[in-house]
Each structure stands twice: as structure tokens, then as C-alpha cells.
Amino acid sequence: MLPAPTPAAETAICPPSPPPPPPPPVLLPTKAPALMWRRLPSRRLADMCEHKLAPNLPYVKSLFLGWFEPLRDQIIAEQELVSERGTRASHAPYFNMLPADMMAVITMHKLMGLLMTGSGDGSVRVIQAACQIGEAVEHEVRIHKFLEKTKKKNTKEVDKVVEAVDADIAKEQERLRKKVTDLMKKQKIRQVRHLVKKQDSTRPWGQDAHAKVGSRLIELFIETAHIQPPASQSGDSTPEIRPAFTHEMRTVAREQQKSRRYGVIKCDPLVRQGLDRTAKHMVIPYMPMLIPPINWTGYDKGAHLFLPSYVMRTHGARQQREAVKKAPKEQMQTIFEALDNLGSTKWRVNKKVLSIVDRIWSSGGRLADLVDRADVSLPEKPDTEDEAELKKWRWSMRSAKKENSERHSQRCDVELKLAVARKMKEEAGFYYPHNLDFRGRAYPMHPYLNHLGSDLCRGVLEFSEGRPLGESGLRWLKIHLANLYGGGVDKLSYDGRIAFTENHLDDIFDSANRPLEGKRWWLEAEDPFQCLAVCMDLNEALRSPSPETVISHIPVHQDGSCNGLQHYAALGRDKLGAVAVNLVSGEKPADVYSGIAARVVEIMKRDAQKDPAKDADAARARLLVDQVDRKLVKQTVMTSVYGVTYVGAREQIKRRLKERGVIADDSELFGASCYAAKVTLTALGEMFEAARSIMTWLGDCAKVIACENEPVRWTTPLGLPVVQPYRKLGRHLIKTSLQVLTLQRETDKVMVKRQRTAFPPNFVHSLDGSHMMMTAVACKKQGLYFAGVHDSYWTHACDVDTMNKILREKFVELYDAPILENLLESFETSFPKLKFPPLPERGNFDMKDVLRSTYFFN
Structure with a gap:
């Protein structure tokens, strides 16, 4: 029989011993990154209980408190069951290695964290959740076993130990225990694991055991975690209590292969709504650092002080990991130096832009590419038995649910980014340690608010150190604004871009001084938040009696021109390709996409002269010749560097043509897409023969x-x-x-x-x-x-x-x-x-x- 569910409204009752978990996740200080369920003292929860603060926590935080006791009690019951003789459960050998309260907290936080950062539909694959929960339990077991093994016994037991064992060994164990305890207090978990691993001779559990232990803990959580909708306004009815999570099987269809089924854990819509509201309370690992990162000196030596840090993201690729580990330090020196330099750049939050983002977000989003914070309404089921009407309703329902899932995912993403920005906004500066992917491209290790991110991220970040603009800096700031505005302005010459900015000075001043109350010109930009940041900088400079002396913190970008093709042109010493991608100077930037589009038009005009009765391409050429522009071919040109296939090019062009709605018939659209893809790839081959x-x-x-x-x-x-x-x-x-x-x-x-x-x-x-x-x-x-x-x-x-x-x-x-x-x-x-x-x-x-x-x- 399942324990009685605990309604969220009743979670202020202080739980009995053993002490419950810490409150739900919060952003940990950068100087002390660690495991949330180890680091936040349980006395904080006791304080909340004493002062009856739990009901005032965000909705999901209250649920965490209500879910803990039933899950812990069920784990205790399971531990008692597996202790009995004859138990053959596959998870049995591992289930009694950790106190039930620890296992409960690990399960709750790991699963909720995965749901938070998952696909956006409020679900996570069972295999992913089970393996991660099982692995987290094993890590905690090793530390727990070490502390239990080295715990001081009572006096009589100590005397027996000293008689039986060399006193030096006992002293060494006590020394190690003290060191581990001190490190844990300082939250140096990486060093704790290293010390414990040296003392622990037991074999790793392996992925099978992780999956078995994690699966059983998830199953117990599903059985015990319930949710109660808020009481109705009238108070006449008692809301139902229902499971907070369900386990279901899904089928994924795959082209030319048998469909595959997989299991997911899905959370109740109320939990999902709570995740939207409490995203900012989730623990975010690898926060930006408040001090410069440690210089890289080896595969796992550098970057963060305490968190595990690896110079390359190998994703389990053993040969790649071993190759980097075995590479001589001298060989890797320039790599290390470059990563150190990237990590030493000091950033800060642009408070002015962040305040505008917060105002838009608190008003429901919907501006500057921010997602709408409200869900779309689900269509009501029609009161009819007409199958055509019902089919139309089902399609509308699927579309609405899909849209809401996507919005949920985007809302969580925005909340996480803003949580970091708000956390860091009062800091004088912070740093992003960098590492590599297997190809040697560098990335910040912090996953949410960084300069590789969206316009939102880039708009609220700026260099911590400011420098006087000078005459050239003022010029580049004007060019930078034109680049961010986009819409073809970024394809003009530098003089043309400067002229664009100077022609819009009134709009720039209005955007800077009244970003939401004024004309909102900045919202028309392709990168609105970055555009707003530059408007504010230019406003300050141009309103100053000495613009060149104004201190600017804005990072100004210089971007390659279809950079992959630039590298191919250099590899092949290709003159024609070099001209197309700006390796050669010109009066204004060469636009490779417009160049390919022009060549496609030439080929189609030639084909259009042929007899349609003898050549099917003639009719298609006549149909398409007026549809060809840089937008039609851009994606195919971009992905040509990545070896785009004919089928891939056909699908890319088909999507663009479908958006325009010029060709209604599907079979005709398919034929036109085939022809356009063939011609585009031909044009690419002619212009970039050396690259091919x-x-x-x-x-x-x-x-x-x-x-x-x-x-x-x-x-x-x-x-x-x-x-x-x-x-x-x-x-x-x-x-x-x-x-x-x-x-x-x-x-x-x-x-x-x-x-x-x-x-x-x-x-x-x-x-x-x-x-x-x-x-x-x-x-x-x-x-x-x-x-x-x-x-x-x-x-x-x-x-x-x-x-x-x-x-x-x-x-x-x-x-x-x-x-x-x-x-x-x-x-x-x-x-x-x-x-x-x-x-x-x-x-x-x-x-x-x-x-x-x-x-x-x-």
C-alpha cells in the first residue's frame, strides 16, 4: 500500500528525524560549486519549518518538501525487503549502501534537473534518467563508505583496534578522514573523490548496475510523488490528488527501418508549469568564475578550482581521450595558452540591457525574440461525430500541444540565462573557462549565459574593462550597429554602413533613452538586444562633448565570410573562390550567396530556352527563374562546406519554396526542388571547383x-x-x-x-x-x-x-x-x-x- 500523499499546502509540518533534504536547488556561489544535495545544510529546511516558511516557497519547492518523506519511507521499505534472504531483485546488491534520505534527495533532484533541461515536453528518457541517478548514487556511496569506515569508534572499540592493528594505520585513517571532512566543508568535491578513489579498491558498478538502481528509484518516486491542484476559488470542492509523474512508452518511426519503442518519465502539467516559474532556483553547474581560471597544464588539470575539468569534451570516445592524454605537454603548449587567454577575458553584466529584458519578461515576453510566457489555448473538442471535423480537431490539438512544449523549453532556457545574469549582475567581473571539442574548436564551459549563446546572452554581456573609444573606435561602433541591424545593411561597404547609422541617429537616441516607451526602432534589428546595447553606448558617446574619450565596454565583432569556403580557397590556392569569399580586397564585401544565386539564374535562363516537350527542365526553369534569390540558395551554400548531399539540398530548397506558396501541387513542388537543387550544386561546383x-x-x-x-x-x-x-x-x-x-x-x-x-x-x-x-x-x-x-x-x-x-x-x-x-x-x-x-x-x-x-x- 502506498503512503498517503502529502498535499503541497501541508508541507510546512516539520518532518521527523532523519533530517530531510535541503530545500530545492539554488544557484551555488561560484567559489563553491559542488553537489547540491551534499552542500546545502539540512538545517536550512529546519529553519523554514520552524518559521512556517515552506508554504511561501515557490510551488515546486513546496512539492519537493512534500515528496521527500513518502519517497524516503518507500526506499526504507525497499531496503528492508532486499535485506531478506532469497531476494533476487537485480538492484538488491546496491540498494542498502546508502541511507534512504540521501537516495531520496539524489533521485528527486537528478530527475527534476533532467526534466528542467530536457526536450521541453516535460519528459525525459528512462535510460538517461536511470543511468544518471544510478551513477550519482554510486559516487555518494563511495564517499559515504569511506567516512563510515574511518569514523571514530567508542573507547573500548578503539582499544581493541589499537591492539589488533598498527597504531600508525589508525592515525593515517583518522588523518585522511579529517582531510576528507575538511575538503567537503570547503566543497572541494573533486579532491574528495580523488582521495576516496585512492583508498577504495572496490570495482566500479558499471552502467548495468547504474540503470538497475536508477530504474528502481524512479519507480518508487513515481509511486510516491503526487500533486494536488490549487483549491478552487469557491472552496466547495476538494481538488483531486494525482501522480506527479507517469511512465509511458513511445514509438519513434524511422525511415526505411523498423520503428523503435522507448520509455519516458513524464511530469504532470502542473509540475511543468512550476518548472517554468522556478527555473531560476535550479542548481547551475560550472558557473562563471569570480577569479581567473587555473591555467591548463594537462588533460584534467586546469580551469575550475574544484569542479572536474577536462581540456576536451570527448563524450566517452576512448581513443580520442587517450590521444590527448599521451600528447607531450610541449606539443599542447599553444593549445593550453590559447585556452588560458580565452578564459582570462573578464566579463560583466550590462545592467541597463538586463533591466529592459526583465521588464519585457515580466510583462509576458513576446518582444525581441523572447518567447511568449503564456501557453496557447487548447481547442475544445467539437460536439460532433463527423470524422472529418474530429480529425481537424485532433490535428489542431497536436499542433497546440507541440507549440506549448516548444514554448516551455524556451521559457526554461530564458529563465536559466536570466538566473545567471541576475546572480552575476552585481559582480565587478567574471570569467569563462574554456575547453575544446574533439576537432579543436573552443567553447566556454558554462552552458547558459555565455557569448556563444543567443542575442539575449550577447546583449546582456560586455567586457568588464572599458577602453576609450578613440576616433577609430567610434567609427567601428557605428559599423557594428549596422552589422547588428542586418537586413542587408551588413552587406554594404563600411562607408555605407556608417552612413546608415548616421541617418538613424534620432532612432538610436530614442532607443537608448526610451527603449520601451519610444518608437522601439531597436526591435527591428536582426539582433535586437545587442543593437540596444550599442544604441546606449553610441548615445553616451555622441551626447558627450568629447566622444573619443568615452569609455566603451562593448565587444565589437569581426566575422568571416562563409569561413569554411575561405579555408577551402586557401587550401586550394583558388583564385575564383578567393574572390567570392573576400580573400581578395574589393570596394564592398563580396556576397557568396548572391554570387551563387546569380549563377543559378544564368543556368536556368539557358535551360528555359529549351523545348519543354523534349526537356522537362525547361518548364521548371521557366517556373523558378524569378524565384531565385540569395535566401533560396543560402542554406545549401552554407552546408556545402559540410558535404551537403543532393537529397539534403533538395529538402532545403523545397522548404524555402513551400514557404513562398508559389507551387501548390506537391508533385510539382518536388520536381521543382529536384531541379533547383541540381542547378545550385552545379553552380557551387563551378564557382568552388577547387573546394569540391x-x-x-x-x-x-x-x-x-x-x-x-x-x-x-x-x-x-x-x-x-x-x-x-x-x-x-x-x-x-x-x-x-x-x-x-x-x-x-x-x-x-x-x-x-x-x-x-x-x-x-x-x-x-x-x-x-x-x-x-x-x-x-x-x-x-x-x-x-x-x-x-x-x-x-x-x-x-x-x-x-x-x-x-x-x-x-x-x-x-x-x-x-x-x-x-x-x-x-x-x-x-x-x-x-x-x-x-x-x-x-x-x-x-x-x-x-x-x-x-x-x-x-x-
């Missing part, structure tokens, strides 16, 4: 290696070893008390096709990562503030000219090396018995032209 030949060569080399069941590996120009992680996955079934779970494990077989198709884009990403890190190191040596977002480089307005000079010099320096020759040599050295295709022919483009290219990055 290099992509093909890289893919062919990868296929040669992968056919030998070996992953493709290479070393970047900065010395980073890269191993492509694509291996076939084997399925492993585990029967748990909740359901049969399917675990996927890497096998020894590589995925030949994936190794081949992924290599060209991965290799180019490793080059753009190298260019960014080379620039970061050089900018630091010149005393510049620097931040990088892959192919977008940021610094103070007054330093843009210096950064522009550096990034061009470093690009030329990168390609001074024979990159493709070195790659082929490394392949032939690693696989001397294999035959690789010859290097593709290259042109005679002079890389020094990049040094004089005004719009290379702009």
Missing part, C-alpha cells in the same frame, strides 16, 4: 583508412591530436523493475560512411579552430581583450584595427605550412601499406592578398 576537389580527396582518403576498420586521425597545425569517434554501436538489453532498457555501447567496428562524410568538415573545423587560437594568443601578447566564437572574433572598438591586422597575419601564417602535404604524409606514415589518392591540383592564388583584403573578416 579537396572535399572529394579528403573523403577518399578517409574511406581508404576506414575500410581497414581504423578511425581517421590527424594532428592540427597547433599540435592537437584528433581521432574521429564514429564507431558502430551495439545494443545491450537490461531487464529492470521498470522496463527493459537498451544500452548502446561502442563496438570495435568503425562506421565507414560516417568516417568518410564527416572528415572534410571536421578537418576544416580543426583549421578554423587553429586560426582562432593563433589569433587569441597574438592578441593577448598585444594587450588586447579577445573573445572568439569560431569564425567571429571580438575585441574593444578602439582595438578592432589591431585585431584585424593580427587575424589576417595569422591566417597567412597558418597557410604558409603545406597543410595537405603534411596530412598525406601522416596518413602514409601511419598506414604504409595503403594506397592513397594523389593530392588535388591547386591554383596560384597569392595568400599575401589576404593581408590587404578589407572585408576578409568584417
Whole structure:
């Protein structure tokens, strides 16, 4: 029989011993990141009980308090059950290793955290939740066992121990226990785990055990966690009490394969609404640091003081992890230095912009790309038996629910970002430690509010240190505003962009002084919050009697022009490609998308002259020739760097044509999309012939290696070893008390096709990562503030000219090396018995032209 559910309104009653968990999650101070359920003292909950504060907590926080006791009691009952002889439950060997109250808190917080950051529909896959809960329990078990093992016994027991065991051993155990306890008080969990691991000789539980333990804890939580809707206004009826979580199976259909079923844990809509409201109370790991990050010196040595930090995000790829670990420190030195430089950039919150964001958000969102905080209304079921009407209603209901799920996910995301911004807004400055993905691209380790994020994130962040604008800085600030406004303005020459800004000074002043009460011109920008921040900066500067002396904290961006194609043009020394992507100077920036669109129009006009009776493409060309513009081809051109297929290009163009509604018939739309994709890829091949030949060569080399069941590996120009992680996955079934779970494990077989198709884009990403890190190191040596977002480089307005000079010099320096020759040599050295295709022919483009290219990055 299940314990009686505890209604949320009654959770102020102080629970009996053992002490319940800490209150639900909060943002932990940056100086003390750790496990929430270890770090927040339970006495805080006792204080709340004593002062009857629990009902005043946000709704979900109150639910946490109500869920704890029933779950803890059920875990105790389960522990008693598995202690009996003859119990064969698969989770039995692990279930008594931790006190029930600890297991209850771990289960609640882990599951709620996953629901918070999950798919947005209020659900999480059972396999994901079970494994993470089980792993968290194991970590706590190891620490708990160590503390129990080294606990001081009573006097008589101590005497017996001293007689039986060397006194030095007892002293050493006591010393270790004291050290662990002190570290836990200081919340140095990483060091605690390291110490405990050295003393713990037991074998790791493994993923199977994690899944079994986690599944049973989830099952108990589902049985005991209930929710009670708020009482009706009249108070005449008692609201129903219903389960807070349910377990259900879903089916996912897959093209050309059998459909697959998987289990999810789904929360009640009331819980989901509570998550919207209390997102800001969730624990956020890897918060920005208030002091500079530790310099990187090894694979797991650097960045955060106490949290586990790894120089690369390997996602379980063993060969990649081992390759980085084995790389000599001297070889990795430039990588470490670049990451240290990126992490040493000091940021702060732009309070003016944050206050505007808060006003919009508190008023319901809906402006500046912020999601609507209200759900759409669900359509009422029609009172009819007409199947056509019911079908229409079901479709509308699905659409409304899908929209609400997406809004929920976006609301949680905004709340998390704003929670960090509000937490950090009074700090003088903070830092983002960086690490790498396996290709060598750098990322901030904090996941929510960072400069790689959305316009909201970028708008509320600015450099902590301000610098006088100077004459050049004022010019670049005007250019930057035009870039952020977008809408084609960012394709003008610099003089054209400056003229745009100066023609809108009244709008800029109005936006800065009356952002919500005035004309709201800033809301028309493609990046509204960043545009608002620059409006405020320009307003201050231009209203000043000495604009050049005004201190600016705004990061000004310089972005590559279809950067992947820039790297291919450099690799192939391709003159035609170089002109198309601004490796050569021009009066205004070359627009590669407009260039491809123009070439597509040429081909279609030629085809339109043919006889439709003899050539089906003639009719399609006549239909499409007036529809071709940069927007139609942009996505295909962008993804060409990543090896977009004909099918992929067809689907991209089909979506654009469907949006325009010019072709109503589906079969006609399909045929037109096929033709447009074929012509676009032809135009790309003509304009970027060298890039295509290099992509093909890289893919062919990868296929040669992968056919030998070996992953493709290479070393970047900065010395980073890269191993492509694509291996076939084997399925492993585990029967748990909740359901049969399917675990996927890497096998020894590589995925030949994936190794081949992924290599060209991965290799180019490793080059753009190298260019960014080379620039970061050089900018630091010149005393510049620097931040990088892959192919977008940021610094103070007054330093843009210096950064522009550096990034061009470093690009030329990168390609001074024979990159493709070195790659082929490394392949032939690693696989001397294999035959690789010859290097593709290259042109005679002079890389020094990049040094004089005004719009290379702009």
C-alpha cells in the first residue's frame, strides 16, 4: 500500500528525524560549486519549518518538501525487503549502501534537473534518467563508505583496534578522514573523490548496475510523488490528488527501418508549469568564475578550482581521450595558452540591457525574440461525430500541444540565462573557462549565459574593462550597429554602413533613452538586444562633448565570410573562390550567396530556352527563374562546406519554396526542388571547383583508412591530436523493475560512411579552430581583450584595427605550412601499406592578398 500523499499546502509540518533534504536547488556561489544535495545544510529546511516558511516557497519547492518523506519511507521499505534472504531483485546488491534520505534527495533532484533541461515536453528518457541517478548514487556511496569506515569508534572499540592493528594505520585513517571532512566543508568535491578513489579498491558498478538502481528509484518516486491542484476559488470542492509523474512508452518511426519503442518519465502539467516559474532556483553547474581560471597544464588539470575539468569534451570516445592524454605537454603548449587567454577575458553584466529584458519578461515576453510566457489555448473538442471535423480537431490539438512544449523549453532556457545574469549582475567581473571539442574548436564551459549563446546572452554581456573609444573606435561602433541591424545593411561597404547609422541617429537616441516607451526602432534589428546595447553606448558617446574619450565596454565583432569556403580557397590556392569569399580586397564585401544565386539564374535562363516537350527542365526553369534569390540558395551554400548531399539540398530548397506558396501541387513542388537543387550544386561546383576537389580527396582518403576498420586521425597545425569517434554501436538489453532498457555501447567496428562524410568538415573545423587560437594568443601578447566564437572574433572598438591586422597575419601564417602535404604524409606514415589518392591540383592564388583584403573578416 502506498503512503498517503502529502498535499503541497501541508508541507510546512516539520518532518521527523532523519533530517530531510535541503530545500530545492539554488544557484551555488561560484567559489563553491559542488553537489547540491551534499552542500546545502539540512538545517536550512529546519529553519523554514520552524518559521512556517515552506508554504511561501515557490510551488515546486513546496512539492519537493512534500515528496521527500513518502519517497524516503518507500526506499526504507525497499531496503528492508532486499535485506531478506532469497531476494533476487537485480538492484538488491546496491540498494542498502546508502541511507534512504540521501537516495531520496539524489533521485528527486537528478530527475527534476533532467526534466528542467530536457526536450521541453516535460519528459525525459528512462535510460538517461536511470543511468544518471544510478551513477550519482554510486559516487555518494563511495564517499559515504569511506567516512563510515574511518569514523571514530567508542573507547573500548578503539582499544581493541589499537591492539589488533598498527597504531600508525589508525592515525593515517583518522588523518585522511579529517582531510576528507575538511575538503567537503570547503566543497572541494573533486579532491574528495580523488582521495576516496585512492583508498577504495572496490570495482566500479558499471552502467548495468547504474540503470538497475536508477530504474528502481524512479519507480518508487513515481509511486510516491503526487500533486494536488490549487483549491478552487469557491472552496466547495476538494481538488483531486494525482501522480506527479507517469511512465509511458513511445514509438519513434524511422525511415526505411523498423520503428523503435522507448520509455519516458513524464511530469504532470502542473509540475511543468512550476518548472517554468522556478527555473531560476535550479542548481547551475560550472558557473562563471569570480577569479581567473587555473591555467591548463594537462588533460584534467586546469580551469575550475574544484569542479572536474577536462581540456576536451570527448563524450566517452576512448581513443580520442587517450590521444590527448599521451600528447607531450610541449606539443599542447599553444593549445593550453590559447585556452588560458580565452578564459582570462573578464566579463560583466550590462545592467541597463538586463533591466529592459526583465521588464519585457515580466510583462509576458513576446518582444525581441523572447518567447511568449503564456501557453496557447487548447481547442475544445467539437460536439460532433463527423470524422472529418474530429480529425481537424485532433490535428489542431497536436499542433497546440507541440507549440506549448516548444514554448516551455524556451521559457526554461530564458529563465536559466536570466538566473545567471541576475546572480552575476552585481559582480565587478567574471570569467569563462574554456575547453575544446574533439576537432579543436573552443567553447566556454558554462552552458547558459555565455557569448556563444543567443542575442539575449550577447546583449546582456560586455567586457568588464572599458577602453576609450578613440576616433577609430567610434567609427567601428557605428559599423557594428549596422552589422547588428542586418537586413542587408551588413552587406554594404563600411562607408555605407556608417552612413546608415548616421541617418538613424534620432532612432538610436530614442532607443537608448526610451527603449520601451519610444518608437522601439531597436526591435527591428536582426539582433535586437545587442543593437540596444550599442544604441546606449553610441548615445553616451555622441551626447558627450568629447566622444573619443568615452569609455566603451562593448565587444565589437569581426566575422568571416562563409569561413569554411575561405579555408577551402586557401587550401586550394583558388583564385575564383578567393574572390567570392573576400580573400581578395574589393570596394564592398563580396556576397557568396548572391554570387551563387546569380549563377543559378544564368543556368536556368539557358535551360528555359529549351523545348519543354523534349526537356522537362525547361518548364521548371521557366517556373523558378524569378524565384531565385540569395535566401533560396543560402542554406545549401552554407552546408556545402559540410558535404551537403543532393537529397539534403533538395529538402532545403523545397522548404524555402513551400514557404513562398508559389507551387501548390506537391508533385510539382518536388520536381521543382529536384531541379533547383541540381542547378545550385552545379553552380557551387563551378564557382568552388577547387573546394569540391579537396572535399572529394579528403573523403577518399578517409574511406581508404576506414575500410581497414581504423578511425581517421590527424594532428592540427597547433599540435592537437584528433581521432574521429564514429564507431558502430551495439545494443545491450537490461531487464529492470521498470522496463527493459537498451544500452548502446561502442563496438570495435568503425562506421565507414560516417568516417568518410564527416572528415572534410571536421578537418576544416580543426583549421578554423587553429586560426582562432593563433589569433587569441597574438592578441593577448598585444594587450588586447579577445573573445572568439569560431569564425567571429571580438575585441574593444578602439582595438578592432589591431585585431584585424593580427587575424589576417595569422591566417597567412597558418597557410604558409603545406597543410595537405603534411596530412598525406601522416596518413602514409601511419598506414604504409595503403594506397592513397594523389593530392588535388591547386591554383596560384597569392595568400599575401589576404593581408590587404578589407572585408576578409568584417
